[in-house]
Amino acid sequence: MTLFLANIGLGLLWAVLTGLFSPPNLAIGFVLGYLMLWMVRGVLGPSRYYNTVPRLFEFAGYFLWELILANGRLAVDVLTPAHRMRPRVIALPLVVREEGEITLLANLISLTPGSLTLDVSEDHRFLYIHAMYASDPEAVRRSIQDGLERRILELMHGSERNPDRVH
Amino acid sequence: MGQVVSAVLLALGAFFSLVAAIGVLRFPDLFLRMHCSAKSATLGVSCIMLGAAVHFGDLISYTKAVAAIVFLLISAPVATHVLARAAFYAGVPLWKGTLGDELSGHYDKGGPEFGAPGAADGAEGAREPGTGSRPPA
Amino acid sequence: MEAKGIPTVFTEILSGILVVAVVLAFIRLARGPSLPDRAVALDLVATIVIGLIGVYAVMTSEARFLDLAVVLALIAFLGTVAFARFIAKGGLPWDRS
Structure with missing residues (x-):
C-alpha cells in the first residue's frame, strides 16, 4: 500500500516536472515510477506489490484482447446470413x-x-x-x-499467499 | 495523431453499436439477443467514450469518460444477469437450436443435489438440434 | 460548431449510424414476443443513446455533454433491474408461459 502511494507520488512528480498533466503523461509517470521502485527493491525489501501490478496489467490485457477478439467473431456472426451459433x-x-x-468471475x-x-x-x-x-x-x-478462472485465482491468491511478511 | 486515434475509436464504437442492434433484431431467442446487447453495445459505447476523451484530451474529460465506462462495465453484466435469470425462471422459451439445458432440470428440485454436470447432459440434451429457423412463438 | 481535427461530416455520419441502431432496437421493442425481450431492447436503446451523447459531444466540441453520458450510464441500469424485478415477481399474466 505504501509502495502504491509512493508509485502514485512518483507519477505525479513526473507530471509536475514535465509540466504536462494529460492522462497519457500521468500513465507514463506511473510506469516510470513503478520501474524506479522495482530498481530499488533491494533497499526497500520485498513486497507483493511488485507481483500484483504486472499481474493486474496482464489480466487487463488478456481480458481486453478476449473482449475484442470475441466481439469480432460475434460481429461476423451477426452480419452474415446463416445462424452458426450452437x-x-x-x-x-x-x-x-x-x-x-x-x-467477479460471473461478471467477467x-x-x-x-x-x-x-x-x-x-x-x-x-x-x-x-x-x-x-x-x-x-x-x-x-x-x-x-x-478467466485461473487468472482470477492467480490475481487474488497469488498475492495473498506471499504477503508482506516474507522476510 | 490524437484526432486520428479518436476518429478510429468513434467509428469502431458506432460499428459495434450497430452490430449489437442488428444482433438484437435478428437473433432467434432472448438469451442470444442478450449476448449482443450485453457485450457488443458495452464495447461499442466504451469505444465511443474513449474516443471522445481522446478528442478532448484533458484530464476532466478522461475522468468522466473512464467513470462512464466503469459504470457501464459494472452495470451491464449485472443487469444482464438479473434479467436473464428472471426471464429463464419465468419460462421464456429457448431457441429450438439450443443443444442442451443443464439448468432447468435442477431448478424445480430446489436443491443442488446432483452429481457431475456432465451427467445431466444426456438427460437434458435431448432437444433436437435446430437448423437455424426462428421459433414459432 | 466545428470540431477541431475531426470533420463534422464524419461525426454526422456516425450519429446517423447510431440513430439507425436505435431504430433497429425500437423495432425489436415493438416486436419482442415477451417482456424480457422488450426490456433488453430498452436497455440497448439507453446504451446506444449514451454513445450518441458521446458522438454529439465530439461534434459540438462541448466536453460538458460527457456528464450526461455518466448520469445516463447509471440511470439505464436501474430501469433494467426494475424490469427484471417485475418479471421475477411474476410479471403480467400473458408473459407467464
Whole structure:
C-alpha cells in the first residue's frame, strides 16, 4: 500500500516536472515510477506489490484482447446470413470459493462474448452459463477454467499467499 | 495523431453499436439477443467514450469518460444477469437450436443435489438440434 | 460548431449510424414476443443513446455533454433491474408461459 502511494507520488512528480498533466503523461509517470521502485527493491525489501501490478496489467490485457477478439467473431456472426451459433446452457463447476471472486468471475463471463451467466447454484459450487458456441460443452468449460478462472485465482491468491511478511 | 486515434475509436464504437442492434433484431431467442446487447453495445459505447476523451484530451474529460465506462462495465453484466435469470425462471422459451439445458432440470428440485454436470447432459440434451429457423412463438 | 481535427461530416455520419441502431432496437421493442425481450431492447436503446451523447459531444466540441453520458450510464441500469424485478415477481399474466 505504501509502495502504491509512493508509485502514485512518483507519477505525479513526473507530471509536475514535465509540466504536462494529460492522462497519457500521468500513465507514463506511473510506469516510470513503478520501474524506479522495482530498481530499488533491494533497499526497500520485498513486497507483493511488485507481483500484483504486472499481474493486474496482464489480466487487463488478456481480458481486453478476449473482449475484442470475441466481439469480432460475434460481429461476423451477426452480419452474415446463416445462424452458426450452437447455444447451450452449461453447468460450470467452480474452483473459486469466495463470494467476491464468484461475483467477479460471473461478471467477467457475462462480458466476454460467447457466454452469459444465468445463475449460481445454492451451494456456490456451480455456475450456470448460456454459451453461444457450445457444440462441445467440455471445451467451453475448459476454456473458462483455464483462462478467466485461473487468472482470477492467480490475481487474488497469488498475492495473498506471499504477503508482506516474507522476510 | 490524437484526432486520428479518436476518429478510429468513434467509428469502431458506432460499428459495434450497430452490430449489437442488428444482433438484437435478428437473433432467434432472448438469451442470444442478450449476448449482443450485453457485450457488443458495452464495447461499442466504451469505444465511443474513449474516443471522445481522446478528442478532448484533458484530464476532466478522461475522468468522466473512464467513470462512464466503469459504470457501464459494472452495470451491464449485472443487469444482464438479473434479467436473464428472471426471464429463464419465468419460462421464456429457448431457441429450438439450443443443444442442451443443464439448468432447468435442477431448478424445480430446489436443491443442488446432483452429481457431475456432465451427467445431466444426456438427460437434458435431448432437444433436437435446430437448423437455424426462428421459433414459432 | 466545428470540431477541431475531426470533420463534422464524419461525426454526422456516425450519429446517423447510431440513430439507425436505435431504430433497429425500437423495432425489436415493438416486436419482442415477451417482456424480457422488450426490456433488453430498452436497455440497448439507453446504451446506444449514451454513445450518441458521446458522438454529439465530439461534434459540438462541448466536453460538458460527457456528464450526461455518466448520469445516463447509471440511470439505464436501474430501469433494467426494475424490469427484471417485475418479471421475477411474476410479471403480467400473458408473459407467464
